[in-house]
Every structure is written in structure tokens, then in C-alpha cells.
Amino acid sequence: MRFELKRIQIVGTDYDSIFYDKVGDVYWAIKDNKDEGGTQPYGIITEPTDSLLVKETLNKANDSDNYFSILTFDCPFNIEWEFKTITQCVEV
Numbered sequence: 001m002r003f004e005l006k007r008i009q010i011v012g013t014d015y016d017s018i019f020y021d022k023v024g025d026v027y028w029a030i031k032d033n034k035d036e037g038g039t040q041p042y043g044i045i046t047e048p049t050d051s052l053l054v055k056e057t058l059n060k061a062n063d064s065d066n067y068f069s070i071l072t073f074d075c076p077f078n079i080e081w082e083f084k085t086i087t088q089c090v091e092v
Contacts, residue, residue, distance in 0.1 A: 003061050003071070005054060006031045008042055012088035018080060019044070019087050026092060030058065030071065030079060040081050042089050049077035 008029045013020045030043040045054070053076055061067040071079060 001062050002032065002034050002067065003058050004031050004033065005029075005058060006042070006091050008044065008089040009092045010087060011090050014086055017082060017087045018046075019082065028054070029089065031091075038084060040083055043071060043079040043081045044087075044089075045077060046080050047078045053077060 006029050007026060009026045010019045010022050010024065013023060019025070028045045030045070032041055032043070035041045057070065057075060057077075061070045064070060072081070
């Protein structure tokens with residue numbers, strides 16, 4: 001399975017991160033298990049959303065070659081795909 005739901009904590013940021021003042025905060029995130037080079041491993045869910053909607057969206061992304069659009073432009077909830085060099089996260 002390429003995409004899965006994980007609980008992450010923001011452990012570091014630089015000034016370009018939208019999470020600059022959120023170090024220590026915990027979020028749900030979509031992990032991309034096939035992220036090439038580990039540059040953008042997590043899509044952080046930034047607003048409250050229905051868990052069933054997240055599950056359905058993940059299933060759709062895992063079953064489609066059009067996963068990029070499903071998890072960005074067509075996603076029914078907000079996801080921020082931050083570069084690892086800008087926002088550092090650990091799974092909790």
C-alpha cells in the first residue's frame with residue numbers, strides 16, 4: 001500500500017514552513033511510502049475532517065494511477081505536502 005494514515009508530530013521547521021510556530025503539535029498525516037528520496041513523505045491534514053472521508057480518499061489514491069490529483073487538487077479536505085527540509089516530522 002503506497003499511502004497510509006499516520007500520527008505525526010512537528011519537531012522542526014524553518015521560516016518557509018506554514019508550521020513555523022507549530023513545533024510540538026501533533027497531526028494526522030498521509031504517509032507516502034514510495035516517496036523518492038524521502039523529500040516529501042507526509043501530507044499533513046490541517047483541518048478537522050471525517051475519518052470515513054479520509055479512509056475513502058486513501059483507498060481511492062491507493063487504487064489509482066491518478067493519486068497525485070486525488071491527494072492534491074481533488075482532495076475533499078486540506079492536505080499540506082511539506083518538504084522534509086522545511087518541516088521535520090516524527091511518527092508518534
